[in-house]
Amino acid sequence: MLARIFPDRFVPVLFATILLASLLPVRGTAVPVAQGVSTAAIILLFFLNGVRLPRDEVLHGIRNWKLQGAGLGFCFVVMALLGLAAQVATAAFLPAALALGFLFLGILPSTVQSATAASSMAGGNVAASVVAAALLNLIGVIASPLLFAALAGSAGAIHGAAALRIVAILLLPFVAGQVVQRWLRPWVLAHRGAATFMDRTSIAIAVYVAFSAAVVGGIWHQLDAGEIAITFAAVAAMLALAFCGAWALGGLLRLRHAERITLLFAGAQKSIAVGAPLAATLFPPATAGVVLVPILVYHMAQLVISAWIAPGLARRAEV
Structure with missing residues (x-):
């Protein structure tokens, strides 16, 4: 029965992760440790992607x-x-800061690890997904605050250290994997199950750490039932338009099925990993927590939706 409700076993894992974060969030001195583990998981994920992806596919991407x-x-x-x-x-x-959070959600770049992992699970072009994740996140460091300033009428800035962090956890591990590919690729390809486990574990860790911060910040006590319902409805509408729009755009451009899958996840997903530090830069602490509510809800929902639709897309790719 669970298999019918959840096409992919990773979906209930995500729900369990959110529940765990709500009941036992990371607090105090454990926060830096959890963030370090999440960063390490992302680095390992992209290192493995660099090892297992042939260079000609990367260049084509x-x-x-x-x-x-x-x-x-x-x-x-x-x-x-x-x-x-x-x-x-x-x-x-909605309160002004909460409504503003939807604009903030819209200007963020795509996810790093989950878009690539979802594309891999769905049979997409993984090399192009890695390139897309790198481009969107690196450009987003500059484009996101500028877009927000242009559309919201308020100025914003982001530290150059954030750009260096994206390079350090995304591009450099991938390049390192490409360098050692000759020696490690046969071993990695022989242990595909371990690589898939790493993909999903990285996502679960990111969800747990991000949602823990929201729970500690009082996400369950700041809004009344009506405002929560409106927020969820608006997020659901954005999710539907984002996923359907990205898929439709791939069809209009006549992309191959694998590339269409890559565009779907790279275009429709949004990154809390970039959103959280950017919000802390653009807004005072009291406002930042409320502005982040839409991206927190969207982020959790997009992972569930991606895990739900990926197996079906993979089956279509095999036909």
Whole structure:
């Protein structure tokens, strides 16, 4: 029965992770340790991706301007406009900072590890997913605060250290994996199960650490039932438009099935890993927590949706 409800066994793991974070969130001195574990998992994930992806596929991913351009346009233009529309639609019903959170959600870059892992599980072009994750996150360091300033009418800045962190945890491990590919790739390909376990474990750790911070910040006590319902409804609308829009755009551009899958997850997913530090930079602490609510809800929901639809996409790719 559970297999019918959850097409992928990772979905109930995500729900269990959220429940665990709600009941036993990371607190105090354990927070830096948990964040370090999450960062280490991401580094290992991209190192393994670098080891197992042939260089010709990587170079093809970089040269695929149609796919990468579509990902950039959808992530930073289409999604930003969707976020702005959601802000305007909810402004009369939600606190100003909470409504502003939908615009903030729209201007964020895609996820790092989960978009690549979802694309891999769905049979997408993993090399192009790695390239897309790198481009979207590196460009997002500059583009996200500028887009927010342009659309919200307020200035924002982000530390150069954030850009260095993206390079350190995403690009450098991947390059290192490419360097040692000749020696380690046969072993990694022979242990695909371990690589898949690492993909999913990285996502679960990121969810637990991110949602723990929200629980400690009082996410369950700051909003009344009506505001929570409106927030969830608006997030659901954005999710539906994002996933359907990214998939439709891939069809309009006549992308191959594997590349269409890559665009789906790279374009529709949004990163709490970038959103949290960016919010802390742009807003005072009291406001940042409320602004983050939409991206927290969206982030959790996109992982469940991605895990739910990935097996079906993989089966279609095999036909």
